[in-house]
Amino acid sequence: MGTGKPLNGDVPYSCGTPTVPAMKRLSLLLVATALVASACAGNAGETLVGIRASTDPAVGDSRLLFAVNEIDGTRRGSPEEMVSVVASPLDDPNRSIEADAVFTWIVADSVGLYLADVPFDSAGLWQIDFTMSTGEDTEPFLIDIQAEPATVAIGEPAPLIATPTLSDTALEDITTDADPVLSLYELSLDQVLQNGRKSVVLFATPAFCTSAACGPLLNQTKELIDRAPDVDFVHIEVYEGFNEVGFAPDGEHLAPSVVAFGLPSEPWLFVVDEQGLVVARLEGVIGEGELEALLGIG
Amino acid sequence: MRSALVGLTMVAVVVAGCSSTGDDHGDGGDTVSGIVTEVTGDLTVVESFVVQDDRGDSHLFRPEPGLLFYGGSLIHLRDHVVTGQRVTVHFEPSAYGGMTATLVEHADEAEPHEHG
Numbered sequence: 001m002g003t004g005k006p007l008n009g010d011v012p013y014s015c016g017t018p019t020v021p022a023m024k025r026l027s028l029l030l031v032a033t034a035l036v037a038s039a040c041a042g043n044a045g046e047t048l049v050g051i052r053a054s055t056d057p058a059v060g061d062s063r064l065l066f067a068v069n070e071i072d073g074t075r076r077g078s079p080e081e082m083v084s085v086v087a088s089p090l091d092d093p094n095r096s097i098e099a100d101a102v103f104t105w106i107v108a109d110s111v112g113l114y115l116a117d118v119p120f121d122s123a124g125l126w127q128i129d130f131t132m133s134t135g136e137d138t139e140p141f142l143i144d145i146q147a148e149p150a151t152v153a154i155g156e157p158a159p160l161i162a163t164p165t166l167s168d169t170a171l172e173d174i175t176t177d178a179d180p181v182l183s184l185y186e187l188s189l190d191q192v193l194q195n196g197r198k199s200v201v202l203f204a205t206p207a208f209c210t211s212a213a214c215g216p217l218l219n220q221t222k223e224l225i226d227r228a229p230d231v232d233f234v235h236i237e238v239y240e241g242f243n244e245v246g247f248a249p250d251g252e253h254l255a256p257s258v259v260a261f262g263l264p265s266e267p268w269l270f271v272v273d274e275q276g277l278v279v280a281r282l283e284g285v286i287g288e289g290e291l292e293a294l295l296g297i298g
Numbered sequence: 299m300r301s302a303l304v305g306l307t308m309v310a311v312v313v314a315g316c317s318s319t320g321d322d323h324g325d326g327g328d329t330v331s332g333i334v335t336e337v338t339g340d341l342t343v344v345e346s347f348v349v350q351d352d353r354g355d356s357h358l359f360r361p362e363p364g365l366l367f368y369g370g371s372l373i374h375l376r377d378h379v380v381t382g383q384r385v386t387v388h389f390e391p392s393a394y395g396g397m398t399a400t401l402v403e404h405a406d407e408a409e410p411h412e413h414g
Contacts, residue, residue: 049350051335053380067382071354073333073405075382111381210341210376238341249371251342264340265376284380 047071050130050141053113054283055265058149062119064101064128065284066141077112079103082133087118090125090142101130104285106213115287123147151262151281158201158272159260160190163236173243175235176207177215181222184235189257192232193276198295200224200231203258204267205238208249213284214267220286221269228295238266271295330357331386331405334378344372347399349387359389359399367402375402 053065064085068076077083083101088094101116120126122145129140152158164174166185174185184202192199202221204214218235225233239253247253261268271280271294280294292298332351339345350356367374378385384405392398 047354049335049354051333051379067380069333069350069382071350072352073382073384106380113380210371210373212377212380249342249373254341258341266341 047137047139048076048132049139050128052128052141052143054143056146056150056283057120057143058146058153059120059123060154061145061149061281062117063282064099064116064118064120064143065113066101066116066128066130067113068130068132068138075111076132077103077114083114083116084131085116085118086129086131087120087126087143088129089122090127092122093127102287104287106216106285111212113285115285120145149262149281150264151268152270152278154278154281156278157276158189158193158270158278159257160193160276161257161260163189163234163255163257164240175237176205176242177218177235178206181225183225184222184233187232187234189234189236192234193272195232196274198231198274199272200228200233200291200295201270201272202233202235202267203238203261203263203269204235205242205249208239208242209266211266211284217267217269217285221291224291224295224297227292227297231295238263328390329386329388331384332357333382333384334375337373337375337379339373341373342371344375347375349385357387357389357397359387359397360392361399361402365399365402368404372402 049069049071051067051069053067054061054063057064064087068081068083070076081103083103084098085101086096086098088096097118099116099118101114103112104115105112114130124145126143126145127140128143130138132138164185165188166174166182171180171182171185187195189201192201200221202218204218206215206218209215221233221235236257237255238258239247239249240255241247241253242249261270265283267284269280269282269286269291270278271282271291273279282290330349330351332349334347335350335356336346336348337344338347344361346358346360348356348358361372365372375385377383386403386405387399388401388403389397389399
């Protein structure tokens with residue numbers, strides 16, 4: 001179990017006054033508050049720290065993604081290092097949710113994250129205490145649960161946006177995947193969402209990914225295509241015009257569908273039902289059997 | 299609630315600024331090396347980020363306008379949140395009392411670094 005000490009305790013401040021950012025920015029910065037406050041209070045040299053990897057957690061979500069590091073930067077985590085978490089809302093610390101976290105490799109034997117099933121049921125700051133099977137001391141971390149996610153929420157209709165297909169665009173201008181599966185680019189997103197079939201919509205950009213997870217998640221998704229013949233799969237690049245001279249992965253080049261889905265990061269995978277409603281929103285990595293269960297395949 | 303959030307945010311920014319004052323961490327000058335634990339912003343813009351140094355101290359930075367990461371987008375810092383690869387941040391005090399990052403680079407150039 002972690003130290004359990006509050007992360008947003010009394011911290012004096014006397015320097016200058018920062019500008020007041022927007023509400024969303026505030027909530028994100030609050031996590032930094034936790035880290036800063038705890039750092040100023042002093043850390044034990046051998047304490048393990050948890051690092052929130054979920055970028056858009058909201059009420060109704062149950063996926064908590066995090067990394068574990070040693071203070072000196074050494075990344076920890078493996079399937080053999082078991083982790084349990086206890087999540088408590090800061091405004092109601094007597095209430096807690098316990099869960100076991102499963103380690104998932106992003107890059108085999110190199111990089112991975114822990115994924116815990118924590119049904120966040122109220123907005124606000126939650127403290128995450130975690131326990132390593134090694135018995136080492138751990139430092140809790142905070143996560144700000146939004147009332148509404150930035151991305152399309154579960155239960156909402158997926159935005160009907162036309163996306164480039166092989167019928168109108170060259171393959172190399174549709175995907176940055178070095179080993180593309182053509183079926184991912186045969187139908188436009190708006191077609192997929194209106195054909196009465198369940199669908200998997202993956203936003204990932206292997207060539208310009210900033211999370212290290214795009215290529216691996218795309219590969220995981222491709223492996224399921226043949227096992228789910230009743231499901232339509234579509235892969236959408238985060239940026240468009242990536243082969244043009246002077247291209248930069250900036251706001252001017254965001255794909256319209258990425259904007260419509262409100263993605264704050266990448267990769268993201270959405271499972272959409274036969275009526276075009278989002279039934280699952282998965283960020284970054286998928287656990288073993290997680291997508292299979294959502295698609296009803298063994 | 300909003301005022302409380304504003305207050306806490308101010309604490310975050312200010313304490314981060316205080317904690318780094320006069321702190322060279324053995325790097326010489328105003329630099330901090332460590333792991334990236336937070337990146338705020340969206341797919342195209344980094345508004346702020348937090349680096350935790352080897353002593354466990356956290357430092358909140360705002361990037362100077364147009365700051366790049368090896369000629370590419372600073373958003374690439376998100377990659378470091380996932381991989382744990384350390385960075386070195388060169389910074390200077392800013393008018394709001396915090397720290398402005400003026401250069402970000404890999405702490406260990408020998409480390410492999412690839413896109414996902």
